[in-house]
Amino acid sequence: MGNKTRKARLVVIGNGMAGIRTVEELLKMAPDLYEITVFGDEPHPNYNRILLTPVLAGEMRLEETILNDHDWYQEHGITLRTGCLVTQIDRVRRQVITAQGEKVPYDRVLIATGAAAALAPIPGNDLPGVYSYRDMRDVEALTQVSADGGEAVIIGAGLLGLEVAHGLNARGMQVTVVHRRAWPLDKQLDARGGALLRQAIEARGIRFLMERESAAVLGTDRVEGLQFQDGSQIPAQIVVMTVGIRPRIALAQAAGLACEQGILVSDTLQTYDPRIYAVGECVQHRGMTYGLVAPLFEQAKVAANHLAEYGRMRYQGSVTSTKLKVTGIELFSAGDFLGGEGTEELTLLDAHQGIYKKVVLQGDTITGILLYGDTSIGPWLFEYLRDKNNVASLRDHLLFGETHLGDAGHAGVNQAARLADSAEICGCNGVSKGQIVRAIRDGLFTLEEVRKCTKASASCGSCTGLVEQLLVSTLGGVYDSSARKKALCGCTDYSHQEVRDAIRKEKLLSVRDVFRYLDWRHPGGCATCRPAVNYYVRTAWPAESKDDPSARFINERAHANIQKDGTYSVVPRIYGGVTTPAELKRIAEVAERHAVPMVKFTGGQRLDLLGVRKEKLPLIWAELDMPSGYAYGKALRTVKSCVGKEFCRFGVQDSTQLAIDLEKNLERMWAPHKVKLGASGCPRNCAESTIKDVGVIGVDSGWEIYVGGNGGMKVRAADLLAKVKTEAEVIQISKAFLQMYREDAQYLERTAPWVERVGLEQIKSRVIDDLAQRVELAERLDFAIAQEKDPWAEAVSGRLDIHAAPLRRVSA
Amino acid sequence: MEWFPLGRIDEVPLGGGRYVETPAGQIAVLCNEAGELFAVHNRCPHRGGPLSEGFVSGKTVFCPLHNWQIDLESGQALPPDQGCVKTFPLKTEGEEIWLGLPEMQS
Structure with missing residues (x-):
């Protein structure tokens, strides 16, 4: 970037979750590379848009949703311009121009303008009293107007529509939801699931008018009602339109960047002008636009990698599933859940309990999933859908999940949302539901982040499903478990398979070589990747590679099993469990001579000498004169x-x-x-x-x-x-x-x-x-x-x- | 402060550690992938695990019992865990490692 005496200038247009996540990732990789200016047209620093509805419903305050406060921007030397709209990108002079006429030069631009609410194209949609539901401004306006009570009409029974209905209902308004289709959430539910959902929501006092096309918003100075195409009318003091979102691309279009539905970006998240990057809801990648948080965060990571001049990663799109928590109702859907020609359906319907499960199969693979009321098996099923794995042998219990008889401690707890705050979720680390929910509300979005911050599900992993449910019920529709491409660990973005492929293809013969070749973030690795990579190297090149003891867990380095007090246990090999009197005598004598504190049979029919100090191990092995039983490995x-x-x-x-x-x-x-x-x-x-x-x-x-x-x-x-x-x-x-x-x-x-x-x-x-x-x-x-x-x-x-x-x- | 010779640098494996018995108790002598040496009390603040048997990476040691991570410069456990382990000064002269212990009152 030429002149070394000054830092390169990065201008970020959009102060929302995708843009700021990119900046965060960039700061992790290259903290000093850029002088960063962030423009946001809202007056707030970056807040958690996922939590709009809790704020509207009066369950949270705006301040609690702030992800990066003003101090954060200051600490990182970022110039933040809130309430400041960028109106033009002058690509020839390389500067952005604000509504106030200010000109700010750039070396790189990141466009993260997000999406805007679409308005229904009907007369009267500009009357006072017509609202959209998209940002904190809308929430503030709706909070104010709902204080007087009255009748609210929501147009559109999608996710946002139902959420705003819930919020306004909680604030005491009479709420009617109008929808052109026959059931709510028709993009996430089939007719049967839709009927269950409608029932549950109606029970909370919200009214539905289905299969109605809105014709006009009525009123002269402000909203008085809504008229339908069949001529009927209903009264309303406010109308909220939630009929879809539209990527905000006007700025990019005016700058001559190629756009279709969204701003077109390559796998490196670059627009047609390579100095200009774009991430988030405003972009279109390989024909897709995304509104869930996980794909956006994945894009952020890749864009940051290129902005940091690492130039390594590619964004290859995300397979997404929708998991929503709509006003206390659990819902998960993915793939083609409507089924049809050439497919089969497995269904379970328990209308009394409000549970509906449907798996669509094509041959022996899952092509669609719809879960309503009990979504606990969603992530499990989704892995099969995404990986297109054969499920023929699982068919008879697909609808019940991977739980089995005798599944101690895991069965029966599949409704995390119903548990009390004090309920223990993670038994290994003693983490309660309340602790996890609080941590998520403080700004966590992924399973990995919850693990890192609270330790929940970080040990044996059997509560992973419950933690995912808590992510869903706390974050609502934007949580998406699917996009996480499973990186081997925090030291790399490569998956297990990618690491293995590289070891084979490049003939990497040591853990150090792998770390170096794949640019590991920490040259020393961590407790997760070191043993894994050592194993992969040894399996791929058993003769050529050398085992690396420093990449082995202590047990496999000491060839004995470490115990809670730092002593070890010694289990000699006894083939098939068949021994002799002479061998038993020798073992007994060794145990006696060294005052071994405990001698017991293992679960696998072998003898275990417990409580041996490390110093004594070689001597005891010599006296036993038997091969290692590998009970530690x-x-x-x-x-x-x-x-x-x-x-x-x-x-x-x-x-x-x-x-x-x-x-x-x-x-x-x-x-x-x-x-x-x-x-x-x-x-x-x-x-x-x-x-x-x-x-x-x-x-x-x-x-x-x-x-x-x-x-x-x-x-x-x-x-x-x-x-x-x-x-x-x-x-x-x-x-x-x-x-x-x-x-x-x-x-x-x-x-x-x-x-x-x-x-x-x-x-x-x-x-x-x-x-x-x-x-x-x-x-x-x-x-x-x-x-x-x-x-x-x-x-x-x-x-x-x-x-x-x-x-x-x-x-x- | 009194200084004691411990042995040669190459007796401590890269990315791992050794332990020494001292009047101040067991001390772990740890070496990261770059060859930097650290000395801390050989007891994890969590359940007393021997840190000399953990993975060392950068400035961090991972306890072999429950994977707590300890910052080797401060002795503090990394969040979300809380706890602290005592650190000791080390120096090298040629190939020899020296450990500094507070003087014993006799």
Whole structure:
């Protein structure tokens, strides 16, 4: 940008949420690059437009909706010009001109003028008493006029219309909503859902007039009523028009920038003049305009990246769903929820409870979702819709969500809005509903932000759905869970898959290389990305790459499981759970000699020596003289077994031997998460194979192989993958399945959610139907395991240093 | 202030740490990816987790038990968590790390 002695000048036109978010993102990346001037035609600093309705309804005050107060602008050296309208962009002289005739030069412009309310094109729409509902000015005017009570008519039963109806009703006016279609929210609901919604709203004293075309606003000096095309009339002291919004593009058009519905922008959010960027509701990207907050924030991030001269990111559009909370009514819809030719519908209707659920299927994929009254499964379904995943195996419980029997602590709490403020939402971190709602009102918009600020759902994640519901019910229609492209962590904008692709394509052989190549924001990464990236590098290049201990969690670095008091637990490998008297004696002697505080059996039938100090680990390993049981790792843990046919009078297969063989074949296998196997010798299934990542059950003719089971946080019964005759087939198929999981699942994704995500059919096609692929997968796993050595033996021999001893003992 | 030699710089892994036993209790000696060294009391203010076993990135250590993040210059936990861990001065002479401890009253 030429002259280095002065900063480049950035002029931001529009002081709303999209524009200021871009500035915030820009300041994070390049705090000193620009001298920034912000023009806003409203008199306020940036406020949270999502909260207009709570202000109108008298539940909040304007000051509480401010996102960036005047001090913020000052602290960041930003010149803020409120109440100041930019009327012209002179692209030749590179200056913007205000209504007052002031000229401000620029190097870059960001247009974020948003959208304006459209007025119904009928006579009388300019009479005093006709309002739109779009910004704080409208709210202030409506607050004032509603103080006298009287009759209000709302034209348009869309989201904004119903919200303003709610607000004016709360202020004591008689409210009638007029709509040209047969039911309210016809863009978000079908006829049946619309009927339920209408009932619920009418119960609050709001009247509907459906299928009426407005013809004219009546009155001479001010509004007196509304006349319809059929000639009928209703009286009104005020008329509020909520018939749509229109991107504000006049300024851009006058400057000669290409516009259609909105200002046309490229994937870099640049207009036809590359010095001029545009974000938010005023833009049109690949034919789409957006009004939800999440897509706008995504645009903000990309625009900021380019303004900061990083030039890396592209905006590729957002798939959106609508989740609304209209006057206390929960609603979620996405995709083509009306269905039609070539589609099927699954529906559930409980009119008494006001619950209606509908999933539209095309073949085995979801193409539309409509949830009314209970939206808790919305985000879950939406992932299938967005990713076009096969749902054939889920079909019989799609309408009920991913909850299962025995889903301890998660079932039955699907109505976050009905919970008391004191109700605990996040059990891991002890965060109540009230705390979360307050934090959201203080200016949070996304799940990630709530996690960061309150810790809710940041640990085990099982309350994520509830937190999302709170976001929806607090933010209303603008919250959109869908647009979040899942970045691996806060250190990067790349997703898990993008990082993996780069590792493979560019042959990146270390965590540091990945961080450098992909421009990690923190060169040291964080506790989330370091282990994940290390895993991806190791899986992609098992022979060429080197394991990075500094990217391993302490457990996998110390090869023992850290306990709450900083001591460790030691679990030696006992294949299949079969031991000998001599081995047991040795373990007992080691435990006694070192006064191990507790010896217990683990859930997977192994022995655990608990309470060992780090310093003692190598010595204990040496004395045990057994391989590591990997009980601390994202790795193969144990193969649990029942006695089987050798002793058991019911047994039909030798499950103990198979368990031993499986464990010997798979030991030292690292994985995205822990992997537990089970082998039962008959259908009584005493090894609980149906809640294991891979479980086998002996039957008379051979073995049944089950995958994707889980008995932990969320119980999931495993799916039957195949029925085979021989042990060799069991081992080969287990290997192929696990290798596919290792190559495809995200780090920290267990097999249960992974199987649901990719679908059993896809797994079968690669692991069962295609023998060549099965062999290749199994060979790749063998190769990866062959690169691993038993870490305990390595430590005992001195080839691996786990830093057991202190660096120094300092004595005074 | 009394200074004690701890060992060589390369004995502390980049991005991680070691612990030392001292009359003032266990102290974590931490090293970030750029080779900067820090010393703090080896007890997370949350539940006493050993910070010497955490990830170090920039000026932050992540506690291995519950992932609290501690600023290594101030010793303060990063929001939303609240708490503080004592910091100690370090210096290097050649390859040797030295830890400064307040003088003991005898």
